[in-house]
Amino acid sequence: MNKLIFKKILYDYLTFFIISLLSASIIVWVFQAVNYLDIIAEDGKSFITYINYSLLNFTKITSRLFSFILFFSFFYILIKYENSNELLIFWNFGINKIELVYFFFYFSIILMFFQIVLTSLIVPNSLKYSKKLMNESNFNLLDGFIKPKNFNDTIKGLTIYSDNQDENGNLINIFIKKNVGKNSFQITYAEKGKLREKPNNVLELYNGETVNNVNGKLSKFEFMRSDFSLNKLELNTVQYIKMQETPSTVLLSCINKLFELNIYYLKNIDSSEYALKCSLSSLENIFKELYKRFVLPLYIPVLILITSILLIYSKENKNYSTLKVIIFLINFFIIIFSEISIKFINNQFNTNVALFLTPILLMLIIFISLKYNLKLRFNKTLK
DSSP states (O other): OHHHHHHHHHHHHHHHHHHHHHHHHHHHHHHHHHTHHHHHHHHHOOOOHHHHHHHHHHHHHHHHHHHHHHHHHHHHHHHHHHHHHHHHHHHHHHHHHOOOOOHHHHHHHHHHHHHHHHIIIHHHHHHHHHHHHHHHHOOOHHHHHOTTOBBOOTTTTTTEEEEEEOOTTOOEEEEEEEEEEEEEEEEEEEEEEEEEEEEOOEEEEEEEEEEEEEEEEEEEEEEEEEEEEOOSBBBSSSSSBBBGGGHHHHHHHHHHHTTTTTGGGGOOOOOOTTOHHHHHHHHHHHHHHIIIIIIIIGGHHHEEEEEEEETOOOOSSSTTTHHHHHHHHHHHHHHHHHHHHGGGOSSSSSHHHHHHHHHHHHHHHHHHHHHHHHHHHHHHHHO
């Protein structure tokens, strides 16, 4: 009977949690996806690239909302069960409150490890892949990256400006500056231009002049028609992979190297493609990123245990409404504190250890005090 009751409350909790997490993530993702429209509007990326890039950032949104939605769902379900007298039915069936606390505490440990996998493995790799997708994709919406009355510098080493665009799509009064070397550049002016995407990405220029500056030596020529190729040009996107996109194994290998831990698995891991500089100057940022991935999820059992305090009291208690508000605010404060605590991570070993141990100590203190209070009340009811 106990297993059936635990399965029911767990099913209700997980159902509400998953629905809430997906709903909140989708809402945030939609607002964020609107900002990513610049990928098409300014960078000339394809719609498929835009969709894939947006979807790959969904895991990051989910990981950021995970802890709050987890706590809120548990908070809501406990209050719902109490208001509908379902918890009272549990107690009448002989369910011990301590057993229920144990059950959700053990389950919160499972969710904690799931969050660690999400933040340390899934999110960095999805962000890394999205960055590679942007770097390796070609622009194929040429009309999107050349806008009249704007200096368009989407392509590396190339700036294009046009005064206007007529109803036929022709660009009027075009200026193009192309860097062709360290001390060399090319400036082209044309009265009219037309973009041709197929079979080649070409900007057709009419009635213009090109000026070449090669190491201070000028030369120029006029033309009636000239094709300016837009193939094999490098986009002005960030090529390196940032810290949040770096796999956890690379970060740990750097720690292994700096502290000479000689862990075999972490040796010989290539970090050349990442912005990470494995030096003492970058140690603080490495610690902060590892803290976000491996330590922040430890606050999940803390949030669940604090919410479990609601089990001590029933809705008949005159202070029950006040208790709900207090517990909600405490959990909200802990979530904020856990995020702010990242700023306190530095190169000082003692400070970092204290921050690493904070969620574990909170977990133990709350668990022991909760267990003591529930046992004390249980013994009183027996008497």
